């Protein structure tokens with residue numbers, strides 16, 4: 001018989017309500033006893049007695065053995081989760097920014113106090129990627145993990161490419177549908193995808209990096225010219241996080257828009273759907289697909305974690321604990337498309353090699369090989385110039401998948 005879970009829930013927004021809807025349809029050995037929210041004035045769909053604005057009412061209640069944290073405040077979430085883990089309560093969280101920012105501390109707290117923190121809902125919504133990386137691929141050598149990890153930006157891209165809807169209207173729709181973060185810059189700027197990438201890579205490679213070490217360039221500067229160029233080449237533009245083992249000592253990670261062709265799984269991942277491509281040494285290429293945002297899809301992943309806690313499930317972080325010489329590096333070269341206005345930007349970026357150059361009054365681009373560290377160093381300049389950068393393996397004929405040819409090379 002599984003143990004009964006008495007749950008204190010933090011947050012009753014898109015995901016919290018989605019979780020509640022799902023739980024009430026089931027007869028599980030668990031109960032949401034109290035829900036902490038921020039704004040006492042907001043109209044709620046449940047009786048007032050279940051809500052509190054005092055976190056201590058939940059954290060200090062010895063009857064509650066499980067905390068589910070679904071709030072939109074990173075620092076408050078870290079305080080709640082660390083307090084819970086330190087006082088013998090197991091936790092489920094979907095707060096990817098908080099988890100990616102404080103992963104080392106959270107692993108340490110679980111280790112010291114023997115408690116468990118699960119976060120499947122934090123990475124790609126309904127797709128069960130974390131438990132697969134943790135369990136199924138435990139003994140596999142993973143060459144790369146990449147995909148579409150953000151529903152809102154993919155929604156905006158699909159609306160633009162398939163329906164010619166303008167960027168601002170599409171983003172407003174993603175917000176109204178509950179897909180976007182409180183600050184949607186996190187979605188369209190590639191930050192949210194980066195947090196998810198960092199979490200996934202910690203389970204895939206055992207390498208834990210801080211968000212500020214990893215490049216994220218988003219889709220904010222995408223223009224009709226870039227979309228037109230993609231269409232002419234029969235390509236689509238997607239926002240793609242990549243974690244790739246370069247050799248047995250180096251792993252690289254970055255988030256960039258990417259040209260994808262119709263032979264790639266990601267080509268047909270549209271709207272709020274996400275996809276994860278795993279390239280493994282022996283299993284070869286595998287693809288996970290599902291809704292990446294929204295209350296019910298994310299709530300289903302959160303519920304799966306809650307159910308796993310009934311059997312005392314814990315992540316073991318085996319790859320992180322057994323890690324030997326694998327290190328994170330930004331010292332790689334990759335092929336990018338740069339659409340720009342000011343020639344000075346091309347000079348500053350110091351391309352190693354330029355494959356192609358186009359120049360008209362209204363549209364200029366280069367495609368060439370560049371060092372990832374150079375992109376990081378000039379991120380602000382790129383943004384200020386309103387330039388658009390995309391990972392261009394499909395334009396240069398080299399791909400991340402070993403089935404074709406490698407793009408990313410360690411620079412010795």
Ligand SMILES: NC(=O)C1=CN([C@@H]2O[C@H](COP(=O)(O)OP(=O)(O)OC[C@H]3O[C@@H](n4cnc5c(N)ncnc54)[C@H](OP(=O)(O)O)[C@@H]3O)[C@@H](O)[C@H]2O)C=CC1
Nearest residue numbers: 011012013014015037038039070071072076094095293294
């Ligand atoms: N939306 C999605 O599709 C997904 C979201 N996530 C993540 O899940 C988390 C929740 O997202 P989402 O439901 O969309 O966010 P919402 O903005 O819809 O809801 C946030 C909830 O958190 C509450 N809250 C904020 N601060 C506090 C606090 N200090 N104490 C108690 N409650 C607090 C708010 O209270 P009040 O109601 O009073 O305002 C609200 O109920 C975020 O970390 C997000 O990144 C993860 C996967 C998918």
Ligand SMILES: N[C@@H](CC=O)C(=O)O
Nearest residue numbers: 150151152179181293
């Ligand atoms: N804002 C996120 C929500 C889920 O993680 C997204 O759009 O993917």
